[in-house]
Amino acid sequence: MKDTENVHLKVQELCDCFATTDPLKEMSELKNDEDTQESALKWLALAALHGVNSNAKKISIKQANDGTVSVVAEYRDTNIPSPGADVAESIFKAIRQITHIEDKKGKSTLALGIRDSSLELKISLKDKEDHKKLSIKFP
Structure with missing residues (x-):
């Protein structure tokens, strides 16, 4: 099993790497990536x-x-590009690994350093019979 801190650190590094790109454009290309674990971490960084950048209240992914x-971003309730089923599955696994949420339902805080700032995101996970949902709330 991979070290959780390394996954968290990788998301932070990807935030720094993609800070000057168009996150939506990059997100729209992720479902074509073969490495779903790497794509999941990229998606988390790009979502953050x-x-x-868009002053979102919340971004939710539902599978x-x-x-x-x-995927819905709550600022104008606009759909944003889907990462596809395989990458989405890896996103749920990565966020569980980072936050240590092991139950079907849970909340946690995810601290991210982006360039010279820091950010605390509120993470919420729900596994239901017909779907699972990850919500990222922004300060």
């Missing part, structure tokens, strides 16, 4: 950057049991 994935 998009949320900060139904049939693999259908939807």
